[in-house]
Every structure is written in structure tokens, then in C-alpha cells.
Amino acid sequence: MNETPHNPGIPGGNGYRGTVERSLETQVSQAVDAWLAWLPRWEPATHRGRVAPCRRCLGSPVLSAAGLGADVPHGVQHGLSTRIKTIVDHSVADYTALNLPMLQAELDHQAARNRARSYRPAEGLDPEFEGLPLDPEPIPGAPFLFTVAGLAQEADADVPALPPLTEEAKAALRQEVGLADDYANMVGREVCTVLLHHRLRIQSAVGEYVEPQIEAMLEELSRSLDVPFDPSDPAS
Template sequence: MERSLETEVSQAVDAWLRWLPRWEPATHRGRVAPCRRCFGSPILSAAGLGSDVPHGVQHGLSTRIKTIVDHAVADYTAQNLPMLQAELDQQAARNRARSYRPAEGLEPEFEGLPLDPDPVPGAPFLFTISGLADAADADVPALPPLSPEAKAALRQEVGLADDYANMIGRDVCTILLHHRLRIQQGVSQYVEPQITAMLDDLARSLDAPFDPRDSLGE
């Protein structure tokens, strides 16, 4: 039996809550560019995860919910949009032909994130994961070109798929409103104590910027 949208969202929140105790604050340098998946996301707004919640926590939930929308749109496309489905099938076959696919098979917490860290001025990378992926992609033949008529028809079907995605997205956001309480409880239990501990450590280091033992040797 096909699962309802309510069930899928509930199970996605359940999975996120099971992962949440494993979350730890990032200790590496933050990125300059905002995450395109999470920045201004109506999904996160509906879930009650505001800008005061760390991005890693947000991303783990938004990716799981986006997967639900993507699957719904894929089913709709397969049933109603034959031209777009054919184009997607060709692109999927092309992707499978690539010898290196580092962005596939990632856990939800890492899906959609940049493959490489931000570059440091004056310290160029010897190689990058995205560069290796691009090199592998260049070895695969491009898809055959479309006629102007086919392009126009394809654009129409893409518009229909976008409309359907927006409809499913609104439904998902409405459902998420009913999970806000347990989402907030999870953040309060597992995230906020770690943030508080980090702030306490920072406050102690600012109060005592020098190790008192350093003066003993003078």
C-alpha cells in the first residue's frame, strides 16, 4: 500500500530525531556562501528551525523532507510527463556512465553540500573532488540536441512538474506544522546544551586569555 504524505513526513521527522543525538557542533571554518537548500527554506520555517539553529541540524531535516517532494514529483512525472521522463532517463543513463560519482550515496546530512571546502587565499588545492568529478563527466558523451519544437514541449512539461512540486511542498509544510513541538523538543534536548557549553567555554577563554602557568616561568 502506498504511504500517505503524512506518514512519509512523520517517518522523516522520526529519522531526523534518531540522528539528532549524534550531531556535534562543527569545529572547522564556516563557509562564506549560504546553503542553497536551506537558506530561506519554507520547509525549515514550517518546522520551526530558525536562523538560531545550526545549519547542520537544519540540513539534516530539510534534505529528508526534500527527498519526499522529489519522489512525489518523480512519480507524477513518470505517470503524466512522458517527454520530461524520457529526458530524465537519458540523463540518468549518462550519469551512470560516469566513472566517478562522489555526490551519490551520501547520508541525508551531507547531501547537497559542496564537495570541497572553501579555498584559502594563497593556498591552492592540488586537486578537488569536484574537479575530479567534472573530469569524469567530460569523458561521457553529451546528450543529443533537441529540436525547437521539442524544447518548447519540454519547457511546458517542466513547468507542470514545477507546479506540482510547489503544491506538494505546500502540503508538506502544512504537515510539518503538526511536528513542530517534537522537533523543538529534540533541539532543546540535544542541540541547545551543546551550544550552551560552547558559549561557556568561549566565555571562560575570554575571561582568562592567557594561561596563568605561562607567568610562572618568567
């Protein structure tokens, strides 16, 4: 009797799916709890804003599911989207380790390469700062003497490149990457469904801690525009 070749596919059995849903529900609840505990410490940024949009947050279905629209400051959005992305990443990592040996081997090689770097400034950051550019936007006419990203690239250049793959290995790896992407999309949809149940408390916290600070900034700006000069100053 011929055996059917193994194809990991996307796990979809009712028992497995129920376990995944329960696990994701717990993890998302904990992530929202952590974000809610951090939110009272948030303050509006006073430095110059960035020109480039955040690729993690712009158009994120996670933020849509959470009810954090474009009117919510990016720092508030980023703290939640990063925590949720970590959940998805860990789920995909577990699936990859169990079902996708070639992709896991490549990831192990890359992880070993990363550990060999002498300077890793993007690692170990709080969720509110993960994935953001390491350096501020340059000011025209005032170039940096050095940048954190540049130092990291210099350290990366000293690490040997990964070994080349055969064409057959590349094709097999592409197939496994596709399976990992499909699984990530499935987990992402599940996470967004769970987030819908947390929208009310997320929006309530934004109304309590974020909106008053934004209103205060707008009020201060309005006062400064109405009275551009100090009336007590004789020079005015």
C-alpha cells in the same frame, strides 16, 4: 464527436488528493522520526565555516514550518531539509513518470548519462551531507593540488552530451517542466502543512540535544575571553 486533447494538469480530485495527503503525512512522519533518531549524534562543527550559504536551507519554507530558525546550526537544519526534499522529489518523479512523457524521457537520458560516469562522489551520501559542496573552502595562498569536484567534472567531460532537441520539442518540454514545477509546489505546500504538526517534538529535541551543546561552546568561549592568558604561566 471531437475528443479533448489530453492535458495532465495537476491532479486535484478529492480521492486522489486525500491519498496524496495520507501518503505525505506518513512519509513526513517517518522522515522526522529518522531525523530525531540521528539528532543525538550531532556535534557542533569545529572546522572553518563556509562563506557561501546553503541554497537548500537558506530561506527554506520547510525549515520555517518545522520551526528551525536561523539560530539553529546549519548541520541540524540540513539533515531535516534534505530528508523532506527527498519526499518532494520522489512525489514529483512519480507524477512525471505517469503524466509527462517528454520530461521523463529527458530524465531517463540524463540518468543513463550519469550512470556512465566513472566517478560519482555526490551519490550515496547520508542525508546530512547531501547537496553540500564536495570540497572545503580554499585557504588563501594554499591552493589545492586537486579537488573532488574537479575530478568529478573531469569524469563528466568524458560522457557524450545529450542529443539536441527541435524547437517544437523544446517548447513541449518547457510546458511539461512547468507542470512538474506546479506539482512540486503543491506537494511542498502539503509537506509544510504536515510539518506544522511535528513542530513541538522537533523543537523539544533541539532544546534537549542542540541547545546544551551551543551553550557549552559559548560558555567555553566566554571563559577563554575572560582569561586570555594562563595565570600560572610566569611568562604572562
